Every structure is written in C-alpha cells, then in structure tokens.
Amino acid sequence: xxxxxxxxxxSGETRVSxxxxxxKAIIDLGYQVIVESHAGELSTFPDSAYVQAGATLGNTxxxxxxxxxxKVAAPTVEEIAQLSDNxxxxxxxxxxxxxxxxxSLATRGITALALDAVPRISRAxxxxxLSSMANIAGYRSVIEAAHEFGRFFTGQVTAAGxxxxxxxxxxxxxxxxxxxxxxxxxxxAIVRATDPxxxxxxxxxxxxxxxxxxxxxxxxxxSDGYAKATSEDYDKRAAEIYSEQAADVDxxxxxALIPGRLAPKLITAADVASMKSGSVIVDMAAAQGGNxxxxxxxxxxxxxxxxxxxxxxxxxxxxxxxASQLFGxxxxxxxKLVTPEKNGVLTLxxxxxxxxxxxxxKDGSITWPPPPVQVSAAPQAAKVEAPVAKEKxxxxxxxxxxxFAFGIAMLFLICAFAPAPLPQHFLVLTLSVVIGFxxxxxxxxxxxxxxxxxxxxxxxxxxxxALLQLTVPNLAVQILAGIATTLASINIFGGFAVTRRxxxxxxxxxK
Numbered sequence: 001x002x003x004x005x006x007x008x009x010x011s012g013e014t015r016v017s018x019x020x021x022x023x024k025a026i027i028d029l030g031y032q033v034i035v036e037s038h039a040g041e042l043s044t045f046p047d048s049a050y051v052q053a054g055a056t057l058g059n060t061x062x063x064x065x066x067x068x069x070x071k072v073a074a075p076t077v078e079e080i081a082q083l084s085d086n087x088x089x090x091x092x093x094x095x096x097x098x099x100x101x102x103x104s105l106a107t108r109g110i111t112a113l114a115l116d117a118v119p120r121i122s123r124a125x126x127x128x129x130l131s132s133m134a135n136i137a138g139y140r141s142v143i144e145a146a147h148e149f150g151r152f153f154t155g156q157v158t159a160a161g162x163x164x165x166x167x168x169x170x171x172x173x174x175x176x177x178x179x180x181x182x183x184x185x186x187x188x189a190i191v192r193a194t195d196p197x198x199x200x201x202x203x204x205x206x207x208x209x210x211x212x213x214x215x216x217x218x219x220x221x222x223s224d225g226y227a228k229a230t231s232e233d234y235d236k237r238a239a240e241i242y243s244e245q246a247a248d249v250d251x252x253x254x255x256a257l258i259p260g261r262l263a264p265k266l267i268t269a270a271d272v273a274s275m276k277s278g279s280v281i282v283d284m285a286a287a288q289g290g291n292x293x294x295x296x297x298x299x300x301x302x303x304x305x306x307x308x309x310x311x312x313x314x315x316x317x318x319x320x321x322x323a324s325q326l327f328g329x330x331x332x333x334x335x336k337l338v339t340p341e342k343n344g345v346l347t348l349x350x351x352x353x354x355x356x357x358x359x360x361x362k363d364g365s366i367t368w369p370p371p372p373v374q375v376s377a378a379p380q381a382a383k384v385e386a387p388v389a390k391e392k393x394x395x396x397x398x399x400x401x402x403x404f405a406f407g408i409a410m411l412f413l414i415c416a417f418a419p420a421p422l423p424q425h426f427l428v429l430t431l432s433v434v435i436g437f438x439x440x441x442x443x444x445x446x447x448x449x450x451x452x453x454x455x456x457x458x459x460x461x462x463x464x465x466a467l468l469q470l471t472v473p474n475l476a477v478q479i480l481a482g483i484a485t486t487l488a489s490i491n492i493f494g495g496f497a498v499t500r501r502x503x504x505x506x507x508x509x510x511k
Contacts, residue, residue, distance in 0.1 A: 001344035003032045005066030006055070008039040009073055014320035015327060016040040017070040017091070020053040022328035027054045029335055030344025036063035043320040068346055070331060072324075080104050086363075088346060090331065092116045092129065095360045095368045096261075097288070102368055105361045111348070112361040115331065119357045119373040126333040127354070131175045132326040137315035138179025138255065141282040142168075144315070145251045146187065148280045148300075148308045154188020165190050169245045170209070171266050171291065172255035173200040176284055180253045181209040192249070194241060196230050212245070214238045230264075238266070246271035252281045254291035262289035269293045277306030286311030334358070463488035 004026060006018045016039050018026065023033050033055040037047055047057055063069070064082035071091035075083075083089060086109040093101060093114035105112045115129040125131070145168075146153060155165035166189040170177050173195035184191045185208030193204045194212045201211035216233045230238070246252065246267065252275075256264055263285035272281065272294060283295040294301060295311040302308050316323040338346050338355060350356045353373055360368040411430060415423040466484035469477055 001030055001032060002068055002346060003034060003066040004068045004070060005058075005063035006033065006035040006039050006050075007063055007069060007071045007079075008036040008060070009042075009071065010076070012314070013073050014042040014314070014317040015072045015324045016043045016045065016320075017072050017324075017328060017331060019043070019045055019325050019328045020049040020055075021325065022332045023050055023053040023055045025332045026335060029332075029339045029342050031068070031335075031339075032056070032344070034058045034063055034066055036060055039063075040324070043324040045321070045324070072327060074098065074101055075105075077104050080107075080110070083108070083110055085109055087111075088113065090115065090334070093360060102360055102366050106364055106366050109364045110361060111359065111363060113334070113358045114360045114368075115334070115358065117358045117360060117368075117370075118334075119354060121353070121373065124354045127330050127337070127358075129327060129330045132330055133316040133323065134174065134176035134255075135179045136319050136323050136326065137284055138176035138181075138253075139183045140315040140318050141176070141253050141284055141310075142180050142183035142187070144310055144312065144318075145184075145253065145280045145282050148310065149251060150278060151250075152188070153184065166251060167249040168192070168251045168253065169194075169242075169249045170253045170255065171242070172257075173197075173204050173209075173211075174255060176255040177253075178203060178207065180255070182207040184251075184253075185209060189251075192245065194238065196234060212241055214241060235264075239268070242266055243268075243271050243274070247274040250276065250279050252279075252292075253284065254282070255284045256291050257285050257288060263291050265291060265293060267292040272303055272307050272309070273305055275305070275307045279306075280308045280310065282310045282312075284315065287313040463492065 006016065006023070009016065018033070018035070019040065023035070026033055033050075035047070035050045035055045035057055037057050037059060040046070040050065051057060061082070064079070065084050066087070067084065068088045068090065069083060071079075071089065074091055074093045075089060080089075088111045089105070090113040093112065093116065095102060095114050095117055102112075115127075118124050118127045118129065120128070149166065151166065152163050153166045153168075156163040166184075168180075168184045168189045168191045170180050170184070170191065170193040173181065173193045177193060177195065178200075181191050181193055181204060191209040192212050193200075193209045194214060195204075196214065198213060201213070204211040214234055214237050216231070216237055252267060254266055256266055258264065267281065272292070275281075281292055281295070283290045283292040285291045286295050286297040290297065290311060292309055292311075294303065295309045297311050298313050300308060300310050300312070312318070335346070337352070338348060340347070348355050348359060348362070350359070353371075356367075357370045357373060359370075360366070411427070414426055418426070463485055466481045466488055469481035470485070472478065472481070
C-alpha cells in the first residue's frame with residue numbers, strides 16, 4: 001500500500017489537487033492519503049473535511065515524503081528537492097515548453113506524470129484536465145468581461161429608454177470557446193464565433209452563437225485532437241474578419257492555443273484601437289504569449305482609447321472550489337487507470353497509450369515526447385472495381401396502356417354485374433387507393449410517420465360500428481363491442497397525439 005501526499009500550493013494558486021470527495025475515492029483504491037495542513041483552505045475545504053473523508057493531516061515535510069505526490073501547479077526546483085528517492089509526482093507540467101523542468105525531475109529515480117499531456121482520445125476524456133480547466137476558464141472569462149464592461153449583456157426596454165444587447169466575439173470554438181459562447185449567450189448577448197474547423201458551426205449554433213466562416217480552400221484536420229497551425233491564406237482572411245468585428249463588437253474573448261507553441265496573434269494593435277471606448281478583451285492565451293497585441297500575462301491593461309485588455313492566467317483558479325473538484329476527479333480517474341488491482345500500488349504500463357503519454361519522466365529518465373497518438377485520420381480510398389451497370393428494364397408504353405385498359409374494363413364489369421352494394425364500395429376503394437397513392441407520393445419522407453399516424457387515427461372511425469353494437473341484447477356481442485370501442489379509441493387519440501408531437505418537431509418553435 002502506497003502513501004499519497006496532497007500538497008498545499010504555493011502563493012497565487014487557489015486550487016488543490018484533491019478535495020474531500022476525491023480523497024474518499026483515492027482511499028477506496030487502497031491508498032493512504034496524507035494532506036498537508038491548510039492545503040484546501042483557499043478552495044474552501046477545511047482540514048476537518050479531509051479528516052472526515054479518511055485522510056491524515058501532516059506538515060509540509062510529511063506530505064512531500066509520500067511515495068506519490070499530487071499537485072496542481074508544476075513543481076519548482078526547491079519542491080523537487082523535497083521529493084523522496086523513487087517518488088512519483090503528478091501535476092500540470094507543460095512538458096513541451098518546460099524542458100528545464102524535465103531535466104530537474106530526471107534525478108534520483110523520480111517518475112513524473114503530466115496531467116496536461118493526456119491524449120485527446122475518447123477513453124482518456126475523463127482524465128483530460130485541460131478540457132476541464134478550459135471549460136471553467138471559458139465561463140469565467142465571460143464573468144470577468146461582464147464585470148469590466150459596465151453595461152447589460154442582454155437588451156432591455158425600460159421607461160428610461162432602450163438598451164441594446166452587448167455584442168461578443170469569441171475567437172476559437174474549442175472547449176473554452178464553447179463555454180464562453182454558452183455563458184455569454186445565456187446572459188442575453190449577441191454572440192459570434194470563429195474557428196478554423198467548419199464542423200464546429202453546428203455546436204456554436206446549438207448554444208446560441210453565430211458562426212463566422214473563414215472561407216478559404218484549406219481544410220482543417222487534426223490527427224491528435226489538438227488545434228493545428230493555420231495556413232497563410234486562412235490567417236489573412238481571418239485577420240480581415242477580426243478587424244471588421246473589432247470595430248463592431250463590445251467584447252472579444254480569444255482562446256487560440258497550439259500545444260507546444262506560443263499563442264498565435266489574432267488581434268492587432270490597430271484592431272484594439274478601432275474598438276469603442278469601454279470595450280473589453282479577454283486574452284485567455286496570455287500565459288503563452290497572448291492572442292492580443294498589448295496584453296500582459298496576469299494583468300489588466302487599459303489602452304489609451306479606453307479598451308480594457310484582461311490577461312489573467314488564473315481564470316480556473318478564480319472558481320477554486322469548482323476547479324479543484326473537477327481537477328481532483330480527473331486525477332482520480334487517472335489513478336484508477338494506473339491502479340488496476342485497487343491495491344494501493346501505482347503501476348505504470350507503457351503498452352497503454354494513455355499511461356505512456358502522461359509519463360514524461362520514468363525512474364529518473366526523460367521519456368518525453370511520447371510516440372504520436374493518431375486519434376483521427378481521413379480514411380484512405382479503397383480501390384474498388386466499378387460495378388457493371390445493369391440496364392434497368394422499363395415497361396413499354398404499349399404494355400402500360402394495355403394494363404391500364406384492362407384495369408378500367410375490370411372495374412366496369414364489377415360495377416355493372418356485381419350485386420349491390422358491392423359496386424359502390426369497390427368504386428370508393430379503387431378511387432381511394434389511386435388518390436392515396438398520388439397524395440402520399442408527393443409527401444416528403446420525413447413526414448411519412450406523422451401522416452401514417454393521422455391516417456391511423458382517421459381509420460378509427462370503425463368505433464362507430466362498435467358503439468352501435470353496444471346496444472345489442474347479447475352479452476358476448478356487448479363484450480366484443482366494448483373491447484372494439486376501447487381499441488378504436490386508443491387508435492384515434494393515440495394517432496392524433498403522435499401526429500401532433502411529431503409535427504411539433506418540424507415547427508420552428510416546437511418543443
């Protein structure tokens with residue numbers, strides 16, 4: 001049974017790597033948990049809550065001496081020195097941009113797992129800390145923008161006059177972007193969004209935004225689930241759109257990040273200068289160089305023309321309780337993967353692509369970068385011999401005319417010689433079949449089901465006959481008539497109910 005230490009983060013980090021709820025889940029995996037005193041204080045998780053969850057409180061030295069150490073922020077050189085020999089540390093590390101950190105960890109048999117290196121595959125979604133934190137950051141970016149904006153997001157009509165809704169542009173419709181779009185839209189703003197991937201247009205629309213397509217010949221595809229660098233043609237057209245929108249919108253939220261690279265510049269100084277006084281820009285990529293010219297990581301800047309540029313790098317940490325819970329849950333899911341026996345022993349399996357990807361240092365040796373993970377690929381066109389087209393046999397006009405004449409003749413003979421009232425019924429049946437065929441043939445396929453349900457309801461007219469039989473002085477007939485009446489009633493009311501519900505699906509305001 002291994003001991004896991006939950007560390008109190010350094011100044012500036014409000015999150016904690018494990019909450020009382022996730023501590024219980026870790027203990028259920030067979031581990032012992034020691035929590036550094038006051039580790040969850042800034043996330044509103046008191047020490048007493050950890051004790052009630054089954055953890056043991058300890059000082060800094062005791063927590064860092066555990067065999068497995070859990071953190072949020074990447075460890076410093078001083079913190080790495082506190083690790084025990086052959087210890088395992090799990091935290092955010094940004095390995096692509098921190099080779100110095102990996103060098104510091106590659107000592108004394110230490111193993112390091114980077115939570116921000118989880119591959120973007122379906123099986124690993126429950127461990128994807130980046131997505132969890134991006135979701136919170138996107139939401140919080142709208143809250144920060146609303147705080148600085150100083151006006152309503154939603155349009156209002158009051159006795160004092162009409163207030164127009166705020167206009168928001170979100171650059172990037174990934175996890176953070178979609179969260180920002182949803183939050184801004186729910187507050188009543190007019191939301192527009194851009195993204196290199198045209199397939200996100202439906203997602204943007206579904207949460208109340210308008211997708212601004214960047215029309216270029218380039219087709220954006222990602223083989224590992226992360227954003228890719230765009231082409232020169234795309235960047236040129238996108239820059240034109242950003243300039244057009246900057247002069248019109250009130251708020252811009254940028255989310256564009258490419259793993260392992262500095263953030264691309266989207267909003268130029270000229271774009272900022274064209275914005276109205278009182279406008280707000282939230283640069284969510286400020287920590288990696290920023291998408292906005294003039295943004296400063298960790299700070300709020302007000303330009304000479306009155307535009308506020310927010311470059312906060314701790315947006316998830318501004319909702320510490322929620323962020324810690326999601327972070328801790330992601331971490332628990334990773335521990336479940338590396339503790340298959342639930343015996344409190346962390347075991348790495350490099351045959352598993354998720355475990356291989358997150359392991360950046362193993363037993364004192366750097367293992368980053370991992371082999372590339374292919375999460376999506378365009379299917380290769382298989383060479384298939386073209387099928388030999390078979391000539392479709394069509395009925396000759398002469399034969400069609402002969403059959404039509406034969407049908408008319410048979411209908412005339414039946415009407416002329418059959419005993420009454422068969423001719424009348426047969427004529428009605430024939431006409432209904434012909435008319436029904438041509439009417440239904442003109443109906444769109446999507447409406448066939450509601451059409452059939454309403455005709456089913458109309459066919460329930462047989463209930464009239466059943467009602468007439470209820471008065472017959474014969475018990476057996478009355479029972480059968482009662483059953484027929486019940487079934488026909490279900491047919492009628494059920495058919496109309498189904499038709500109504502299905503037609504509502506096709507109406508604009510249907511629910």
